Amino acid sequence: MTAKILDGAALAQELRAGFKLRAEALAAQGTRPGLAVVLVGEDPASQVYVRNKVNACAQAGFHSEKIVLPVETTAADLLERIAALNADPAIHGILVQLPLPKHIDADAVLEAIAPEKDVDGFHAENLGALTQGKPRFIPCTPHGVMKLLEKGDVSLKGQEAVVIGRSNIVGKPMALLLLAAGATVTVCHSQTRDLAFHTRRADILVAAVGRPRFVTGDMIKPGAVVIDVGINRVPEDQPDAGKLCGDVDFASAREVASAITPVPGGVGPMTIAMLLANTLLAAERVAAARTGA
Ligand code: NDP
Numbered sequence: 001m002t003a004k005i006l007d008g009a010a011l012a013q014e015l016r017a018g019f020k021l022r023a024e025a026l027a028a029q030g031t032r033p034g035l036a037v038v039l040v041g042e043d044p045a046s047q048v049y050v051r052n053k054v055n056a057c058a059q060a061g062f063h064s065e066k067i068v069l070p071v072e073t074t075a076a077d078l079l080e081r082i083a084a085l086n087a088d089p090a091i092h093g094i095l096v097q098l099p100l101p102k103h104i105d106a107d108a109v110l111e112a113i114a115p116e117k118d119v120d121g122f123h124a125e126n127l128g129a130l131t132q133g134k135p136r137f138i139p140c141t142p143h144g145v146m147k148l149l150e151k152g153d154v155s156l157k158g159q160e161a162v163v164i165g166r167s168n169i170v171g172k173p174m175a176l177l178l179l180a181a182g183a184t185v186t187v188c189h190s191q192t193r194d195l196a197f198h199t200r201r202a203d204i205l206v207a208a209v210g211r212p213r214f215v216t217g218d219m220i221k222p223g224a225v226v227i228d229v230g231i232n233r234v235p236e237d238q239p240d241a242g243k244l245c246g247d248v249d250f251a252s253a254r255e256v257a258s259a260i261t262p263v264p265g266g267v268g269p270m271t272i273a274m275l276l277a278n279t280l281l282a283a284e285r286v287a288a289a290r291t292g293a
Contacts, residue, residue: 001222001223001255001256001257001258002254002255003226003253003254003255003256003257003258003259003260004152004258004259004260005259005260005261005262006148006149006151006152006225006227006259006260006261006266007262007265007266008144008148008261008262008265008266008267008268008269008270009264009265009266009269011147011148011151011269011270011273012144012269012270012272012273013269015147015273015276015277016056016059016060016273016276019060019273019276019277019280020059020060020061022280022284023060023061023062023280023283024061026280026283026284026287027061029287029291030287031283031284031286031287031290032061032062032063032090032283033060033062033063033092033093033279033280033282033283034062034063034064034065034088034090034091034092034093034279034283035053035057035062035063035064035065035091035092035093035094035095035119035275035276035279036064036065036067036085036088036091036093036094036095037050037053037054037064037065037066037067037095037097038067038069038078038081038082038085038094038095038096038097039066039067039068039069039097040069040070040071040073040078040096040097040100040101040104041069041070041071041100041101042071043099045231046097046098046099049097050066050068050097052272053095053272053275054066056272056273056275056276057276057279060276062276062279062280063090065091067081067085069081071101073101073104074103074104075103075104075105075108075109078096078100078104078109079108079109079112082094082096082109082112082113083112085117086112086113086114086117091117092117092119092279092282092283092286093117093118093119093275093278093279093282093283094113094114094117094118094119095119095120095275096109096110096113096120098169110122110123110124111123111124115136116136116282116285117282118136118137119137119140119275119278119279119282120137120139120140120169120275120278121135121136121137121138121139121140121143121173121278122139122168122169127139127168127172127173130173130176130177131176133180137278137281137282138173138177138274138278139169139170139173140271140272140274140275140278141169141170141174141208141229141267141270141271141274142170142173142174142176142177143177143270143274143277143278144267144269144270144271144273144274145174145177145206145227145229145267145270146177146181147270147273147274148227148261148266148267148270149204149225149227152225152259154204154225154259156178156181156182156183156204157181157182157183158182158183158184159182159183159184159203159204160183160184160186160201160202160203160204161175161178161183161184161185161186161202161203161204161205161206162185162186162187162188162198162199162201162202162204162205162206163175163178163185163186163187163188163206163208164188164189164195164199164205164206164207164208164209164214164215164247165187165188165189165206165207165208165209165210165229166187166188166189167208170208170229171187171189171208172187174206174208174229175187178204178206183204186198186201186202195219196218196219199215199219199220199221200219200220200221201221202220202221202224203221203223203224203225204224204225204227205220205221205224205225205226205227206227206229207226207227207228207229207230207246207247207248208229208230208247209230209247210230210232210247211230211232211247212230212232212233212234212235212245212246212247213232213234213245213246213247213248213249213250214230214247214248214249215228215247215248215249215253216249216252216253217249217251217252217253217255217256218252218256220253220256220257221256222256223257223258224256224257224258225257225258225259225260226248226253226257226259226260226261227260227261227266227267228246228247228248228250228260228261228262228263228266228267229246229247229267230245230246230247230248230263231244231246231263231264231268232244232245232246232247233245244263244264245263246261246262246263246266248260248263250262250263
């Protein structure tokens with residue numbers, strides 16, 4: 001069996017065209033969706049992510065601001081910037097690119113973002129609302145995965161879903177969304193005993209580990225749907241060293257799975273599309289509140 005490709009790049013493009021139309025309609029009523037992206041330091045991968053996010057905003061007709069701060073920025077300075085963005089009516093969404101330098105407490109920074117502008121959905125209030133099944137903003141990466149599953153007509157009710165990874169950014173919200181959609185969910189992590197035992201039971205397997213080509217074909221149930229969240233560089237000892245790869249060994253996995261996301265071109269573009277979706281939603285809420293709609 002060769003798996004069907006779940007094409008995140010194509011779906012993201014389709015969605016972004018729709019967001020552009022919604023943004024134009026909103027702008028015509030006097031509200032242009034605005035996103036502020038804050039980057040502290042010069043991490044090369046973060047610089048690429050921030051650039052892609054800002055470009056996506058421009059293409060969709062959003063207002064965007066890129067705020068780049070030196071690595072030695074203090075927590076107090078960063079909090080002051082966030083307070084200013086919280087108060088700025090041109091900004092509907094605020095994203096602080098992670099990871100932050102070690103001397104800054106990332107949790108405190110995320111908590112300082114006004115929950116109604118927290119388009120990443122990482123504020124405790126928003127994660128709490130998600131847990132209760134009443135999300136204000138769904139975190140972008142797991143939201144993108146759900147859209148890909150929907151587009152691929154993957155049924156979730158009663159299915160065994162296994163998520164590898166339990167981060168607040170990907171693994172945990174992913175598990176909550178799959179649970180809400182009716183799947184039976186297992187969350188695996190670095191202390192899981194016999195990982196392959198769990199992964200081989202999965203009808204839907206989501207890998208969010210951060211280890212290149214970690215999940216191999218022999219760990220996958222024949223016919224499973226495999227979602228690869230990972231973005232890694234191929235290690236030096238492999239022939240295609242330095243290229244982008246996922247957490248799944250695509251070559252062996254696609255021979256076993258029924259559907260799979262590629263890296264690049266799978267979950268990554270969907271994350272950006274869902275960031276635009278959340279920013280648009282935030283702006284639409286502000287506009288609706290103003291008109292009393
Ligand atoms: P984290 O490092 O925060 O979390 C990784 C998780 O994997 C942890 O829960 C960890 O377990 C678990 N893990 C690590 N090693 C093993 C192992 N040997 N066996 C089982 N579980 C293991 O990463 P993120 O969740 O932030 O990101 C995961 C991946 O997704 C990365 O490659 C990242 O680059 C990518 N990513 C991609 C995005 C996209 O848009 N496509 C967006 C965000 C992230 P423990 O908790 O026990 O340490």
